[in-house]
Amino acid sequence: MPRPKTSETAARIRTAALELIALKGVHQVSLREIAERVGITKPALYYHFASREDLVRSLVQPLIDEVEATLADAGPGSDPRELLGSYFDAIYRHRDVTAMIMGDPSVLAMVDLATAVAGWRQRLVTALVGPAPSLAQLTRAQMAIGGLGDCTIVMPDVPARELREAALDAAGDTLGLSRS
Structure with missing residues (x-):
């Protein structure tokens, strides 16, 4: 063999x-x-x-790389539904890693992922509602972003395409976007 x-x-x-x-x-x-x-x-x-941390980093790094690539060109003026769709796709592909992290949040500290996630959220918020949002805009943006991530984990049996559309519709509704 x-x-x-x-x-x-x-x-x-x-x-x-x-x-x-x-x-x-x-x-x-x-x-x-x-x-x-x-x-x-x-x-x-x-x-x-070389170490447990090296192994855990190798599990998380593809998620980091993909989200970073997704957000590379995000900014004010980005199409909100397209941006949220790309973000959903990236985190959906790595939902097993996200589920692992949710099961053991110490992974966040081990690979300093909390800093990266906070940065992603800030970049998404800025792209969605601008650099100086009102409290209401900021709250809606945070709810939309967090809800997308949650949907990838808590609804594992829903077909990806169906879940994507429903999650994007809900995020858009939360942000007050019109459906097209």
């Missing part, structure tokens, strides 16, 4: 880590347990990931 390629092994490690961390929490899962789930030794796991 041929040995798996290094990238395949790293992917299997990430999959096992994501499943176990989502189930038990990041500090309740040992690297040995992850290695055993994959069928490798702990030293082999260390070949791919």
Whole structure:
């Protein structure tokens, strides 16, 4: 039987880590347990990931990269529904990572994700309601953004396209946008 390629092994490690961390929490899962789930030794796991933090970062980094790319050109004048749709798509694709984080918020601190999320929200708010929104505008924007994220987690059985449209309609309604 041929040995798996290094990238395949790293992917299997990430999959096992994501499943176990989502189930038990990041500090309740040992690297040995992850290695055993994959069928490798702990030293082999260390070949791919230098530390627990390195492994967790590898789980979260694709989400960070995709949201950063999504928001790269966001600003006042962006089409709100298009921007929210792109944001929904990015977080929907990584909802397993978001669910893991919601199950163990210590992951936020481990990879300093809270800072990134706060920055994303500020950029989205500015793009949606401008740099100096009223309290009402700010509240509606925060509700719309947070609601999109929540929908990707709490409604796992709803087909993606259907959920996307319903969530975007609700976010638009919250922001007072007209439907077209």
